[in-house]
Amino acid sequence: xxxxxxxxxxxxxxxxxxxxxxxxxxxxxxxxxxxxxxxxxxxxxxxxxxxxxxxxxxxxxxxxxxxxxxxxxxxxxxxxxxxxxxxxxxxxxxxxxxxxxxxxxxxxxxxxxxxxxxxxxxxxxxxxxxxxxxxxxxxxxxxxxxxxxxxxxxxxxxxxxxxxxxxxxxxxxxxxxxxxxxxxxxxxxxxxxxxxxxxxxxxxxxxxxxxxxxxxxxxxxxxxxxxxxxxxxxxxxxxxxxxxxxxxxxxxxxxxxxxxxxxxxxxxxxxxxxxxxxxxxxxxxxxxxxxxxxxxxxxxxxxxxxxxxxxxxxxxxxxxxxxxxxxx
Amino acid sequence: xxxxxxxxxxxxxxxxxxxxxxxxxxxxxxxxxxxxxxxxxxxxxxxxxxxxxxxxxxxxxxxxxxxxxxxxxxxxxxxxxxxxxxxxxxxxxxxxxxxxxxxxxxxxxxxxxxxxxxxxxxxxxxxxxxxxxxxxxxxxxxxxxxxxxxxxxxxxxxxxxxxxxxxxxxxxxxxxxxxxxxxxxxxxxxxxxxxxxxxxxxxxxxxxxxxxxxxxxxxxxxxxxxxxxxxxxxxxxxxxxxxxxxxxxxxxxxxxxxxxxxxxxxxxxxxxxxxxxxxxxxxxxxxxxxxxxxxxxxxxxxxxxxxxxxxxxxxxxxxxxxxxxxxxxxxxxxxxxxxxxxxxxxxxxxxxxxxxxxxxxxxxxxxxxxxxxxxxxxxxxxxxxxxxxxxxxxxxxxxxxxxxxxxxxxxxxxxxxxxxxxxxxxxxxxxxxxxxxxxxxxxxxxxxxxxxxxxxxx
Numbered sequence: 001x002x003x004x005x006x007x008x009x010x011x012x013x014x015x016x017x018x019x020x021x022x023x024x025x026x027x028x029x030x031x032x033x034x035x036x037x038x039x040x041x042x043x044x045x046x047x048x049x050x051x052x053x054x055x056x057x058x059x060x061x062x063x064x065x066x067x068x069x070x071x072x073x074x075x076x077x078x079x080x081x082x083x084x085x086x087x088x089x090x091x092x093x094x095x096x097x098x099x100x101x102x103x104x105x106x107x108x109x110x111x112x113x114x115x116x117x118x119x120x121x122x123x124x125x126x127x128x129x130x131x132x133x134x135x136x137x138x139x140x141x142x143x144x145x146x147x148x149x150x151x152x153x154x155x156x157x158x159x160x161x162x163x164x165x166x167x168x169x170x171x172x173x174x175x176x177x178x179x180x181x182x183x184x185x186x187x188x189x190x191x192x193x194x195x196x197x198x199x200x201x202x203x204x205x206x207x208x209x210x211x212x213x214x215x216x217x218x219x220x221x222x223x224x225x226x227x228x229x230x231x232x233x234x235x236x237x238x239x240x241x242x243x244x245x246x247x248x249x250x251x252x253x254x255x256x257x258x259x260x261x262x263x264x265x266x267x268x269x270x271x272x273x274x275x276x277x278x279x280x281x282x283x284x285x286x287x288x289x290x291x292x293x294x295x296x297x298x299x300x301x302x303x304x305x306x307x308x309x310x311x312x313x314x315x316x317x318x319x320x321x322x323x324x325x326x327x328x
Numbered sequence: 329x330x331x332x333x334x335x336x337x338x339x340x341x342x343x344x345x346x347x348x349x350x351x352x353x354x355x356x357x358x359x360x361x362x363x364x365x366x367x368x369x370x371x372x373x374x375x376x377x378x379x380x381x382x383x384x385x386x387x388x389x390x391x392x393x394x395x396x397x398x399x400x401x402x403x404x405x406x407x408x409x410x411x412x413x414x415x416x417x418x419x420x421x422x423x424x425x426x427x428x429x430x431x432x433x434x435x436x437x438x439x440x441x442x443x444x445x446x447x448x449x450x451x452x453x454x455x456x457x458x459x460x461x462x463x464x465x466x467x468x469x470x471x472x473x474x475x476x477x478x479x480x481x482x483x484x485x486x487x488x489x490x491x492x493x494x495x496x497x498x499x500x501x502x503x504x505x506x507x508x509x510x511x512x513x514x515x516x517x518x519x520x521x522x523x524x525x526x527x528x529x530x531x532x533x534x535x536x537x538x539x540x541x542x543x544x545x546x547x548x549x550x551x552x553x554x555x556x557x558x559x560x561x562x563x564x565x566x567x568x569x570x571x572x573x574x575x576x577x578x579x580x581x582x583x584x585x586x587x588x589x590x591x592x593x594x595x596x597x598x599x600x601x602x603x604x605x606x607x608x609x610x611x612x613x614x615x616x617x618x619x620x621x622x623x624x625x626x627x628x629x630x631x632x633x634x635x636x637x638x639x640x641x642x643x644x645x646x647x648x649x650x651x652x653x654x655x656x657x658x659x660x661x662x663x664x665x666x667x668x669x670x671x672x673x674x675x676x677x678x679x680x681x682x683x684x685x686x687x688x689x690x691x692x693x694x695x696x697x698x699x700x701x702x703x704x705x706x707x708x709x710x711x712x713x714x715x716x717x718x719x720x721x722x723x724x725x726x727x728x729x730x731x732x733x734x735x736x737x738x739x740x741x742x743x744x745x746x747x748x749x750x751x752x753x754x755x756x757x758x759x760x761x762x763x764x765x766x767x768x769x770x771x772x773x774x775x776x777x778x779x780x781x782x783x784x785x786x
Binding site for chain 1: 342347348349453456457479480481571574637638640641643
């Protein structure tokens, strides 16, 4: 075990998988010589050489396309989108090709590609460096999507994603990179895709979410427990596609009061689907209307600091929503 | 408002995109100092850069809210400042949203009290389900929810208490509903304790170092410990050193060897020219500069020394960038002399001086630290005669230059007093073996011993 940052855990996962499996390679903008704009791939080119850590042109469609082709040929590419905001030119490759290859070829071909993309705002990045694009890919069968909150899960899920025989989108939160620090084993382990994780046991309210906002929920839960005696049950979805229906239902049943949080905007987001699952499966165990606290439905993350603050979830906003639900 | 002195909070700025916190290195202004806009008010240390935070306003320094060595989250206040001229800049927003935020909570709280019973008759599906399951008459259950609503927990508590008394849970809830707004205003006992202990820490740091004193990375005692032991905070730099060392030792199979070099001629050469050099160049002509030259020339003859292990291959670096281990009181850093093979002895001496000065002043930039391909450590400078260095990951080898010691040496069956020094080498045994390292060290030795009074440093 070693205490490491979320970003170190991601780097370590790639390094270990590249050492373990020669067909694993990384490609993306500035991933090689520079080691990534966030230093996520730092040192990998020095260790594995330029044929396994490829600096690509600024062409996301090509990065995804090349990775998909290599994956179909038997390689295990990790394609990095520098920011998930830049991912849209690659959506055609990801949704129309990667997601459908196995189905289209009647199980003859597969596409074990991983696309890593940093999501999330609150870093004074504005429109092109802050988006959460989960909902764009969320409704596409054939894709798996993971969005870890903890450093432990970041390593374990990335390793699982690399070994998965099908395309996996790995949404890492750039604000978590240095914010989340914890013990991460330095040996080989995976976190299975499709399994949610209970971060905190509680009996008054249930909070369901993924990625950075869970950090606020955990802080808020701690404060609410100390100040008001409110006990919150917190579920980290970890995998968005497939969702862990059983874990969602049992977490909802636990308190009957559910708050779903994410930074992606509310309409058509992951929370809508989670909410629908709960409504379908356990209506008669609900004690309050299902609540969602998400990014507002506005076109982009503002660059102005007060407006960015308004847009972003925070501990105070999450705490307030949790308190309201507890009081209901 | 404009007639009064306006006091603002200065917050920790976002220094780089992915940074979430930074450590206060040193306060450059003390409370009461006059500060002009853009004046640096403090130094901050992060694992990416060391920087100075400039003032955004003209004013007078107020209370310091963060101690030296304290890690402060981005956006958190670090100090207060009194504005000289009353400006209408909308900077002090901190107080406003907090007050505004308290409002809705207060409303729900009071409406959750005894008077409002508007939700008394509305039952959620969960309440219906539980009531049916346990045969509870809901009219007997006391509602602790919003507007007197019966919650799922109210029913469960009612059942647990044998269906007679209102649940003890309910007391907790109503007591809580009566005074929840106190919470934001009056911190809970836990927070008070934390604040107190912080306050206890602060005055010690407040007196602070001033501009004239040499900056040091602070070693701050952490709370805890007892009479027999105390704790020291792990600084970002210490943390980085620990991680790197651990990685190197656990990944690289270290080999080690040592040779002895006769530097008598070099000592004479340096004694002859050092004073003039100092006068002309303004920097000291150190033995280290001569050693670097000797090492760099030897690496050119044996380029495999300048390489990195990459599992299925060995990557040999064309540029020779020498990482120089420079120690301070409580850390060691390895700034890099880039393209050292293109510099003469004088150039190396100047570069060594520059980097060492930067390290000691804490002014190293990220760029100064990157790209090293081989490390040299002048361990002799602190009196060592033998060291077993840890390789600077992911390089292939590290060489140390030990103390120069006068010793009796046998030359042509006669005993002479010569100035001798040991050179030690730790090597990545995945890349390098004894023979190649032996040749390399022999070449360094030859280079060192071939310095003479005629050697040119330019």
